[in-house]
Amino acid sequence: MHLRHARSLLFLPASNARAIAKARTLSCDMVILDLEDAVADDAKEAARANAIAALAEGFGSRIAAARINVEGTPWHGAEMVALKGSAADYVVLPKVEHPKQVRDVFSVAQKPVIAMIESARGVLAAADIAATEGCAALFMGNNDLRKDLNIPASAGREGLAFAMQSVVLAARAAGLAVFDGVYNRLGDAPGLADECRDGHALGFDGKTLIHPNQIAVANDAFGPDAQALDDARRLIAAATGGAERFEGAMIETMHVEQARALIARAHAVGA
Structure with a gap:
C-alpha cells in the first residue's frame, strides 16, 4: 500500500510483545512500533530489540514503521543504526523543528522519514521540513502542540486549526502524505468520529491512533x-x-x- 492511501496508523509500544502480535490481526493500514513516549527509559534497549525482530517478521500487507527517540537522548543514535538494517518501511521522528533533523536521520538510517510536527517552531518550519530530502510524510503531534501553544487539553480544536491547515499545506506543496494527530479519549467513539470527519475535511489522508478500538472509525471516515x-x-x-x-x-x-x-484509493484499501 502507498503511504498516501493509509487511513489508520496505529502506534503501539515496541516493548509489548502481545500488542505487536495482535497488530498482525488488525485492520489498520500502518503499524508504528513506538520506542519513544510509550516505553519507559529502562526498557528502551529491550524495546529496540523487540522492534527489530517484529519488523523482520513483518505485518503482512500493513505498512510498518518505528518511532525513534529524538536527538539528544541516549538512545537516538543506536536506534537509527539499528533501523538501517531493519525491515521498516519508514522511520517516524518526533518533535521535528528544522530540516537538519530529518536529513540526519535519513542519512544514518537510510529509510524515508515521517516528521512529527509538535511545536510552534515545527509548524512554522513545516514547509522546509516537508521539502527536505528523505522526508516522506508529516504527522500532527497535537498533544505536544497544545502544550506549546498553551491551549487547554479540555478545549476543542479551534485553536489548532491554523496550525493543522499549515501542516497540510506544507505537505501538499511538497507532494507528501499528511496525517492527523491522535485522539486521547479511548471510550468516546462518537467524539473520535467527529474528529476524523474534521480531519478529513481539513485534507488529512488518515489518522494516527493509540488503540485498536479506534481503527474501524478511522477506516470508515477516511475510506471512500x-x-x-x-x-x-x-x-x-x-x-x-x-x-x-x-x-x-x-x-x-x-x-x-x-x-x-x-x-x-478504494482499490488500495480493499474497499
Whole structure:
C-alpha cells in the first residue's frame, strides 16, 4: 500500500510483545512500533530489540514503521543504526523543528522519514521540513502542540486549526502524505468520529491512533464510501472532455482526476 492511501496508523509500544502480535490481526493500514513516549527509559534497549525482530517478521500487507527517540537522548543514535538494517518501511521522528533533523536521520538510517510536527517552531518550519530530502510524510503531534501553544487539553480544536491547515499545506506543496494527530479519549467513539470527519475535511489522508478500538472509525471516515464511489464511476463514464454539465453541476478534467484517485484509493484499501 502507498503511504498516501493509509487511513489508520496505529502506534503501539515496541516493548509489548502481545500488542505487536495482535497488530498482525488488525485492520489498520500502518503499524508504528513506538520506542519513544510509550516505553519507559529502562526498557528502551529491550524495546529496540523487540522492534527489530517484529519488523523482520513483518505485518503482512500493513505498512510498518518505528518511532525513534529524538536527538539528544541516549538512545537516538543506536536506534537509527539499528533501523538501517531493519525491515521498516519508514522511520517516524518526533518533535521535528528544522530540516537538519530529518536529513540526519535519513542519512544514518537510510529509510524515508515521517516528521512529527509538535511545536510552534515545527509548524512554522513545516514547509522546509516537508521539502527536505528523505522526508516522506508529516504527522500532527497535537498533544505536544497544545502544550506549546498553551491551549487547554479540555478545549476543542479551534485553536489548532491554523496550525493543522499549515501542516497540510506544507505537505501538499511538497507532494507528501499528511496525517492527523491522535485522539486521547479511548471510550468516546462518537467524539473520535467527529474528529476524523474534521480531519478529513481539513485534507488529512488518515489518522494516527493509540488503540485498536479506534481503527474501524478511522477506516470508515477516511475510506471512500459506496455512494462516493458510485458517483465517481458515473462521473468518469459521463465525462467526454473539457467543461461540461453532469447531474446539475459543471465538471472538467480536474473532477475526473479526483474521481479516478478516489477509485484508486478504494482499490488500495480493499474497499
